[in-house]
Amino acid sequence: MKRMCWDVMDEAARDAVLQRPTQAASGAVCESVRGIVKDVAAQGDIALRGWTRLLDGVTLDAMEVSEQEFADAEWALPTTLREAVVEAASRIKAFHLAGAPQPYEIDTAPGMRCERVLRPISPVGLYVPAGSAPLPSTAMMLVIPATLAGCKEIILCTPPRADGTADPAVLFAARLAPNVRVFKLGGAQAIAAMGLGTGTVPRCEKLFGPGNAYVDEAKRQIAQLSNGPAIDMPAGPSEVLVIADAGGDPDFIAADLLSQAEHGPDSQVFLLSDSTDLLERVASCIDRQLTTLPRASIARAALDASLLVEVRDIEQAIEISNRYAPEHLILALRQPRVWLNKITSAGTVFMGDWTPESLGDYCSGSNHVLPTGGAARAWSGLSVSSFTKALTIQTATRDGLRNVGPCAVELASAEGLQAHALAVQLRLGALA
Numbered sequence: 001m002k003r004m005c006w007d008v009m010d011e012a013a014r015d016a017v018l019q020r021p022t023q024a025a026s027g028a029v030c031e032s033v034r035g036i037v038k039d040v041a042a043q044g045d046i047a048l049r050g051w052t053r054l055l056d057g058v059t060l061d062a063m064e065v066s067e068q069e070f071a072d073a074e075w076a077l078p079t080t081l082r083e084a085v086v087e088a089a090s091r092i093k094a095f096h097l098a099g100a101p102q103p104y105e106i107d108t109a110p111g112m113r114c115e116r117v118l119r120p121i122s123p124v125g126l127y128v129p130a131g132s133a134p135l136p137s138t139a140m141m142l143v144i145p146a147t148l149a150g151c152k153e154i155i156l157c158t159p160p161r162a163d164g165t166a167d168p169a170v171l172f173a174a175r176l177a178p179n180v181r182v183f184k185l186g187g188a189q190a191i192a193a194m195g196l197g198t199g200t201v202p203r204c205e206k207l208f209g210p211g212n213a214y215v216d217e218a219k220r221q222i223a224q225l226s227n228g229p230a231i232d233m234p235a236g237p238s239e240v241l242v243i244a245d246a247g248g249d250p251d252f253i254a255a256d257l258l259s260q261a262e263h264g265p266d267s268q269v270f271l272l273s274d275s276t277d278l279l280e281r282v283a284s285c286i287d288r289q290l291t292t293l294p295r296a297s298i299a300r301a302a303l304d305a306s307l308l309v310e311v312r313d314i315e316q317a318i319e320i321s322n323r324y325a326p327e328h329l330i331l332a333l334r335q336p337r338v339w340l341n342k343i344t345s346a347g348t349v350f351m352g353d354w355t356p357e358s359l360g361d362y363c364s365g366s367n368h369v370l371p372t373g374g375a376a377r378a379w380s381g382l383s384v385s386s387f388t389k390a391l392t393i394q395t396a397t398r399d400g401l402r403n404v405g406p407c408a409v410e411l412a413s414a415e416g417l418q419a420h421a422l423a424v425q426l427r428l429g430a431l432a
Contacts, residue, residue, distance in 0.1 A: 001257075001269075001271075001283060001286065001303050001306050001307060001308050002306075002307050002308070003279065003283070003307075003308045003309075003310070004017065004307055004308070004309050004310070005309070005310040006272075006309055006310065006311050006312070006316065006320065007311075007312055017307060017309070018320075018323060018324045020236075020237070020239070020268060020372075020373050020374070021237070021266050021268055021305040026213075026217070029213045029214055029217050030217055030221075032188075032214065033188045033214055033217045033218045033221055034221060036051060036187075036188040036189050036192060036218070037188065037192045037196075037218065037221055037222065039051070040189055040192035040193060040196060040198065041192070041196050044198035044199050044200075045063070045198045045199045045200050045201075047189065048063065048185060048189055048193055048198060048200075048201070049063075051187070051188075051189040052160065052184075052185065052186070052189065055186070055187055055189075056159055056160055056186060056187075057162060058160045058161075058162065058163075058164050058184075059164070060160065060164060060184060061164075063183045063184055063185060063200050063201070064181060064182070064183050064184075064200065065166055065171060065181075065182040065183070065184060069165065069166070069171065070171055070175055070182075072168070073166070073167075073168035073169075073171035073172055074168070074171075074172050074175075076168040077168050077169060077172055081169060082172060084363075085136060085140065085169070085172060085173050085176075087363065088137070088140060088362055088363035089140050089144060089173075089176055091363055091364065091365035092140055092141065092144050092363075092365050092367070093144050093148065094365060095364075095365030095366055095367075096144060096145045096148055096365075096367070096383060096384050097148055097384075099383055099384065099385075100148060100149075100383075100384040100385070101118055101384065101385045101388060101390070102118075103115070103116055103117045103118055104116055108404075109400060109403045109404050110399055110400065110403055111396060111397035111398070111399035111400025111401070111402075111403055112394075112395075112396050112397075112400035112403060112404045113394070113395045113396075113400070114392065114393070114394050115392065115393040115394075115395075116390050116391070116392050116393075117390070117391050117392075117393060118388045118389070118390055118391075119388065119389050119390075119391060120149045120150040120151045120152065120387060120388055120389075121149070121151060121205050121206050121230075121387055121388065121389055122151045122152045122153045122205065123151075123152075123153035123154070123155055123202050123203070123204045123205060124146055124151050124153070124154055124155065124204055124205065124206050124207075124208060124387060125155045125156075125157070125191075125194030125195070125204030125206070125207045125208065125229070126139075126142040126143065126146065126154065126155065126156040126157070126207075126208050126209050127156075127157055127158075127190060127191060127194075127207065127208065127209030127210070127211055127215060128142065128156060128157070128158040128170055128174070128209060129158070129159070129186075129209075129210060129211050129212070129215070130158055130159040130161070130166075130167055130170070130186060133263075133295075134158075134167035134169060134170050135170065136167070136169035136170045136172065136173040137173070137361055137362050137363075137368065138209065138210065138368070138369065139156065139158075139170050139173035139174045139176075140173045140176060141367050141368050141369050141382065142156070142208055142209055142369065142382070143156070143173070143174055143176050143177035143180055144176060144177075145367070145382060145383060145384045145386065145387055146177060146208075146387045147176065147177045148384045148387075149384050149385075149386075149387035149388045150388075151387055152179065153179065153181075153202070154177050154179055154180045154181065155180075155181050155183065155194055155201065155202055155204055156174050156180050156181070156182045156183070157182075157183045157184075157185045157186070157190035157191075157193065157194060157201075158170050158174075158182065158183075158184065158185075158186065158190075159184070159185070159186025159187065159190075160184040160185075160186070164184070165184070166182060166184050181202075183200070183201055185201070187211075187212075187214055187215060187218075188214045188215060188217070188218035190215075191207060191211075191215055191218035191219055191222055192218060192222060194207055194229070195207060195218075195219075195222035195223075195225070195228060195229045196222070196225075203229075204229055205229055205230065206229050206230040206231065206232065206387075207219055207222065207223075207229050207230070207231050207232065208231075208232040208369065208382065208386070208387075209232070209235065209369060210235040210236070210238070210369055210370075210372070211235070211236065212236065212237060212264060212266060213236055213237060213266060215236070216234055216235060216236030216237075216372075216373070219231045219234075219235075220234070232369065232382060232386055233369075233370075233371045233375055233379040233380075233381075233382075234371055234372060234373050234375040234379070235369060235370065235371060235372055235375075236266075236372045236373050237263070237264055237266040237267050237268070237372065237373075238260050238263040238264070238267045238327060238328075238372065239260065239267060239268045239269065239270075239326055239327045239328065239372055240256065240257065240259075240260040240269050240270070240326060240327070240328040240329075240330065240357055241269075241270040241271075241272065241321050241324060241326035241328070241329050241330070241346075242256055242257065242269075242270065242271045242272070242329075242330040242332055243272050243273070243314065243317045243318065243321060243329070243330070243331055243332065243333065244271060244272070244273045244275070244278055244282075244332035244333070245273065245274065245275065245278075245314060245332070245333050245334060246273075246274070246275035246277065246278055247333075247334050248273070248275075248278055248332040248333075248353070249332075249353055250278060250281035250282045250284070250285045251285050251289075252332070252353055252356070253271060253278075253282050253285070253330075253332055254282050254285035254286045254288075254289050255285075255289060255356070256330055256332075256356055256357055256358075257269040257271060257282070257286060257306070258286060258289055258290065258293065258299055259356070259357060259358055259361075260302075260328065260357065261298070261299035261300075261302035261303050261306065262293060262295040262298055262299045262302075263298075263302070264298060264302065265298055265301030265302055266302070266305075267302040268302065268305055268306055269302065269303070269306040270306060270307055270309065270324070270326070271307070271308045271309065272309050272311050272317040272320055272321065273308075273309075273310065273311065273317070274310070274311050274312065274313050274314060274316075274317070276310060279308045279310060282308065283308060286303070314333065314339060315342075318339060318342045318343065321343070321345075321346065322342075322343065322344045322345045322346075324374065325345035325346065325371075325374045325375070325376040325377045326346055326347065326376065327346075327347040327348075327370045327371065327372045327376065328346075328347060328348055328350065328357050328360070328370070329343065329346035329347075329348070329349045329350070330349075330350040330355075330356075330357055331343075331349060331350065331351055331352065332352070332353060333352070336351040336352045337351065345376045345377045346376050347370030347371050347372070347376045347380075347381050348360055348366060348368075348370055348381060366381070367381045367382040367383060368381075369381060369382035370382070398431055401424075401427055401428065401431065402428070402431060405424045405425075405427065405428050406428070408420070408421070408424045409421045409424050409425055409428075412424070
């Protein structure tokens with residue numbers, strides 16, 4: 001990781017430092033994805049099989065996971081892993097149920113009632129990455145809130161393994177939603193399949209889930225098509241920013257940085273600290289811990305685009321963090337809650353030395369599908385509300401029309417919309 005001092009950089013250098021690695025390569029990614037989407041739109045299942053053969057090295061007879069494959073997957077898992085999935089799922093369900101949106105109604109005037117009711121989105125398309133590491137945790141993060149929202153049709157895509165099967169742990173976690181259908185498809189072609197629909201894969205109304213730069217770009221392109229689906233959020237390569245004071249534990253911090261770096265070579269990690277000594281100690285700990293990691297080569301590639309940044313004080317560190325808007329923010333501070341109100345943009349925040357980001361990835365209960373690439377300035381992490389849509393309902397009685405109607409007539413007349421005004425005036429006249 002490179003060492004830098006924020007105060008000695010000009011604004012152009014600061015912008016360059018905060019640029020995501022994938023943003024520099026976005027042109028090439030965009031063109032590649034556009035070709036895949038166009039091919040899937042034209043050839044459907046034929047294109048899906050072709051891209052799976054080319055990119056995953058797998059020739060698929062059947063893209064959809066069968067009941068026998070689900071059963072085989074469950075039996076293939078160690079009991080301890082099955083128990084861990086069930087345990088994590090219970091906390092994820094509890095957290096999301098507590099924050100689920102609720103319908104409401106109110107009389108805004110005598111005889112004038114307004115209501116807000118909720119309906120599940122269906123079908124929904126979920127993407128669970130596999131790539132260099134399968135992510136059953138992501139399957140949980142997606143299917144649990146979708147189920148709580150009442151989505152009747154849930155489509156899930158995950159890349160096939162070399163033998164043409166889906167990862168057993170992903171399948172076991174996916175079956176937390178009893179109505180899920182799983183397809184062995186990955187990358188931009190999976191997003192195109194769910195967004196456009198093919199002979200085999202249903203078209204979905206909204207797409208969810210993280211992925212690499214190609215998956216993220218595919219979601220953007222599909223959402224921009226005429227009659228294209230909605231998407232949950234920009235959710236590309238993983239990232240973490242750590243703000244640490246002199247009292248931070250360098251081993252803990254190094255492990256937190258590496259836990260994101262090992263996701264993929266396009267991940268990005270930052271450490272901001274007002275302690276030069278801590279920055280040096282963390283750098284040493286990273287070098288030492290890297291030697292023990294099976295995915296060290298992946299982590300090293302990510303670290304090439306990552307930084308250790310010296311700041312003037314914690315206040316400045318928070319200003320930089322809000323500007324960067326990280327997916328994950330760790331406050332490795334002695335009094336993290338003192339600073340919490342100053343945090344305006346982050347997907348999720350981990351407080352203090354004893355809250356590693358790994359807990360949020362797996363089993364704390366909160367969702368790990370979070371906005372990346374700076375999208376946390378305006379987007380939130382996944383929740384039950386992400387899978388619902390709200391309808392508003394209005395009911396006016398005769399008294400309600402008398403009480404509210406004259407206001408509508410006045411405003412419609414001011415806007416020059418006489419038919420709007422007439423629709424109310426005729427009714428008021430009928431009441432008189």
